[in-house]
Amino acid sequence: MKTSTTLAVAASLLLAVEGLAVEQRQNGPKVVGMETVRIPARNPVHRDKLRRRGTVEVGLDNEETLYFINATVGTPARSVRLHIDTGSSDLWVNTPSSSLCRESSRPCQFAGTYSANSSSTYEYIGSWFNISYVDGSGASGDYVSDTVSFGSSKLDRLQFGIGYNSTNAQGILGIGYPINEVQVGRAGKQPYRNLPAQMVADGMIQSNAYSLWLNDLDANTGNILFGGIDNAKFNPPLLSVPIQPEQGFFAEFLITLTGATLSGTSVASDSEMALAVLLDTGSSLTYLPDDMVSTIYNRVGAQYDSSNGAAYVPCSLANEATTFTFSFSEPTITVDMNEMVLDMYLNNGKRPQFQDGTTACLFGIAPAGQGTNVLGDTFLRSAYVVYDLANNEISLAQTKFNTTASEVVEIGTGTNSVPGATKVSNPVAATEGISGPGVLNGIGRNAAGGRIRGGGSSAVGLVVAVGVAVGLML
Ligand SMILES: *[C@@H]1O[C@H](CO)[C@@H](O)[C@H](O)[C@H]1NC(C)=O
Numbered sequence: 008m009k010t011s012t013t014l015a016v017a018a019s020l021l022l023a024v025e026g027l028a029v030e031q032r033q034n035g036p037k038v039v040g041m042e043t044v045r046i047p048a049r050n051p052v053h054r055d056k057l058r059r060r061g062t063v064e065v066g067l068d069n070e071e072t073l074y075f076i077n078a079t080v081g082t083p084a085r086s087v088r089l090h091i092d093t094g095s096s097d098l099w100v101n102t103p104s105s106s107l108c109r110e111s112s113r114p115c116q117f118a119g120t121y122s123a124n125s126s127s128t129y130e131y132i133g134s135w136f137n138i139s140y141v142d143g144s145g146a147s148g149d150y151v152s153d154t155v156s157f158g159s160s161k162l163d164r165l166q167f168g169i170g171y172n173s174t175n176a177q178g179i180l181g182i183g184y185p186i187n188e189v190q191v192g193r194a195g196k197q198p199y200r201n202l203p204a205q206m207v208a209d210g211m212i213q214s215n216a217y218s219l220w221l222n223d224l225d226a227n228t229g230n231i232l233f234g235g236i237d238n239a240k241f242n243p244p245l246l247s248v249p250i251q252p253e254q255g256f257f258a259e260f261l262i263t264l265t266g267a268t269l270s271g272t273s274v275a276s277d278s279e280m281a282l283a284v285l286l287d288t289g290s291s292l293t294y295l296p297d298d299m300v301s302t303i304y305n306r307v308g309a310q311y312d313s314s315n316g317a318a319y320v321p322c323s324l325a326n327e328a329t330t331f332t333f334s335f336s337e338p339t340i341t342v343d344m345n346e347m348v349l350d351m352y353l354n355n356g357k358r359p360q361f362q363d364g365t366t367a368c369l370f371g372i373a374p375a376g377q378g379t380n381v382l383g384d385t386f387l388r389s390a391y392v393v394y395d396l397a398n399n400e401i402s403l404a405q406t407k408f409n410t411t412a413s414e415v416v417e418i419g420t421g422t423n424s425v426p427g428a429t430k431v432s433n434p435v436a437a438t439e440g441i442s443g444p445g446v447l448n449g450i451g452r453n454a455a456g457g458r459i460r461g462g463g464s465s466a467v468g469l470v471v472a473v474g475v476a477v478g479l480m481l
Pocket residue numbers: 042043044075076077
């Protein structure tokens with residue numbers, strides 16, 4: 008690992024992302040913004056299953072991805088498209104010589120590859136990069152360092168992995184806690200500076216904190232701001248709650264869900280709910296305790312298909328003016344029903360129907376079973392979320408969809424560094440939903456289950472199976 012003393016701090020940072028131009032001045036805001044692009048997962052349920060701990064399925068589908076950003080790696084710069092993941096902590100890229108990338112269908116081409124020997128700025132670190140998944144797939148190879156750029160923001164040296172062996176056609180940008188890097192869990196080494204940490208070391212941003220605005224289900228772009236928040240993208244107040252440690256370590260973005268309602272009536276398992284939930288951009292759906300989900304399904308008339316672990320609703324449910332609320336001690340985020348109703352398409356381009364002819368959609372909440380409770384994209388789109396790794400806090404506010412306004416302010420240093428954010432007084436600590444030993448045992452949740460996109464058995468095959476079980480007509 009290189010230290011910052013070997014690094015030349017980027018002389019000037021001038022970047023333009025949609026509706027936003029930030030110039031780094033002598034004392035001006037040190038913020039790095041990037042546009043995110045959303046590509047709908049063709050089969051979100053299958054994709055999430057591969058990702059969730061304890062579920063074993065095999066399959067790859069290059070076309071399924073969610074939120075990604077563009078980067079360039081090496082000298083000369085090679086373009087790679089990376090999947091943004093708050094649920095893991097390593098950046099890694101594919102390389103043209105792997106068996107996967109050499110397949111005749113050229114599966115790595117759409118997201119780009121990096122060849123170490125073609126880069127004049129490449130430096131070898133070690134061969135212990137090895138991220139793997141519950142289904143046995145993953146990527147392994149070298150940890151290296153090289154120049155990495157996002158828009159006009161350039162890091163002269165950043166450690167990342169190269170998948171000389173890979174079963175995942177798109178590289179990942181894991182931006183979680185360094186302690187969750189596979190170099191720590193798998194190889195027993197010290198954490199290295201991953202992207203946000205290296206940005207701090209390079210003086211590009213003041214503090215290891217970033218904000219994610221995923222935007223509406225029907226919008227294609229959102230953005231991520233490292234080192235800053237965009238006051239125009241949410242409705243105040245912005246309220247901060249502590250991240251829940253696991254075995255004494257802050258390793259994942261777990262916060263405490265204290266209540267949930269649908270149309271103003273509670274759907275919580277009990278009135279004293281204090282449930283640990285993981286904020287995970289890499290998960291398409293939201294996963295909650297089975298009894299809670301069963302209550303929700305009864306209320307919305309969702310048809311659960313146990314073979315698929317998900318439920319279907321008439322698409323017209325999206326037009327109903329009902330809302331969910333999710334409370335975290337104080338902040339309460341409202342999620343409109345239309346954010347919970349996801350379109351499904353068959354491979355022939357048609358939409359599945361129930362037997363009475365109504366068009367069927369996928370419902371955005373599924374039972375967690377024995378797995379972790381996750382607030383995935385169906386929740387996260389409605390929230391503006393600041394991940395403050397420096398202070399082990401999450402700040403939440405109601406998002407503003409589709410706004411083109413922008414008012415970026417820098418996150419400073421020290422406690423209370425997120426501008427305008429108020430700490431919730433007496434936040435509730437989670438009493439349920441904390442996973443047992445596992446996060447730091449070498450195959451953390453994210454390393455083990457985090458990085459899979461699924462769909463090897465085709466979307467059609469899956470939906471057919473579902474159709475048989477719940478009586479969909481295809
Ligand atoms: C990423 O690059 C691709 C290909 O060059 C381009 O089509 C896309 O618009 C870019 N996305 C972003 C978020 O810059």
